[in-house]
Amino acid sequence: DGGITQSPKYLFRKEGQNVTLSCEQNLNHDAMYWYRQDPGQGLRLIYYSQIVNDFQKGDIAEGYSVSREKKESFPLTVTSAQKNPTAFYLCASSIDGAVLAGKINEQFFGPGTRLTVL
Amino acid sequence: GQNIDQPTEMTATEGAIVQINCTYQTSGFNGLFWYQQHAGEAPTFLSYNVLDGLEEKGRFSSFLSRSKGYSYLLLKELQMKDSASYLCAGGKTTDSWGKLQFGAGTQVVVTP
Numbered sequence: 130d131g132g133i134t135q136s137p138k139y140l141f142r143k144e145g146q147n148v149t150l151s152c153e154q155n156l157n158h159d160a161m162y163w164y165r166q167d168p169g170q171g172l173r174l175i176y177y178s179q180i181v182n183d184f185q186k187g188d189i190a191e192g193y194s195v196s197r198e199k200k201e202s203f204p205l206t207v208t209s210a211q212k213n214p215t216a217f218y219l220c221a222s223s224i225d226g227a228v229l230a231g232k233i234n235e236q237f238f239g240p241g242t243r244l245t246v247l
Numbered sequence: 248g249q250n251i252d253q254p255t256e257m258t259a260t261e262g263a264i265v266q267i268n269c270t271y272q273t274s275g276f277n278g279l280f281w282y283q284q285h286a287g288e289a290p291t292f293l294s295y296n297v298l299d300g301l302e303e304k305g306r307f308s309s310f311l312s313r314s315k316g317y318s319y320l321l322l323k324e325l326q327m328k329d330s331a332s333y334l335c336a337g338g339k340t341t342d343s344w345g346k347l348q349f350g351a352g353t354q355v356v357v358t359p
Binding site for chain 2: 162164169171172173174187217219227231233235236
């Protein structure tokens with residue numbers, strides 16, 4: 130079964146600690162994305178990666194870091210510099226991020242990780 | 248900015264039809280996506296309109312007017328399982344790469 134997995138589903142951390150959220154996909158997709166979802170707000174893009182060993186900041190990258198050492202994996206680290214880290218984090222992937230014939234590829238989402246910082 | 252606006256909540260009766268509107272600024276977007284998201288779960292893809300007009304997929308239809316910056320998702324023959332948040336997302340293109348910008352979502356409540 131192809132898909133995107135995120136672990137864990139629920140995560141609790143103390144304030145001031147860094148925490149890494151896992152995202153793995155076996156869809157052979159080149160592009161991967163991290164979003165944050167807060168109540169009453171749309172999904173906001175944190176980081177995205179178009180290809181292995183490359184990634185770009187999204188709209189709210191401050192306090193977060195990522196790596197893309199393997200095509201299948203795109204872990205997100207929430208650092209102590211993130212002022213309000215409690216949120217629902219969603220990872221997504223698409224075949225690639227290229228715009229071909231004016232079309233953008235759909236993104237497939239993982240089940241999400243709910244992070245609570247105490 | 249390039250805000251995407253959609254209503255916060257809509258309520259409809261089982262078996263009825265509901266239309267969820269989405270408006271956006273016309274510059275900078277390349278098509279509109281609709282996703283369905285049940286509480287605490289991943290968004291799932293419903294439709295993508297890149298050209299003007301109506302696209303139908305079973306009980307769900309999506310419409311786009313690029314000149315008006317307007318899209319809607321039409322849900323027919325509502326079922327209880329359709330109670331969910333529906334996310335409108337604009338496709339933004341930057342340097343030939345595409346990203347999505349999401350609205351806040353419309354919570355649809357289906358009542359018996």
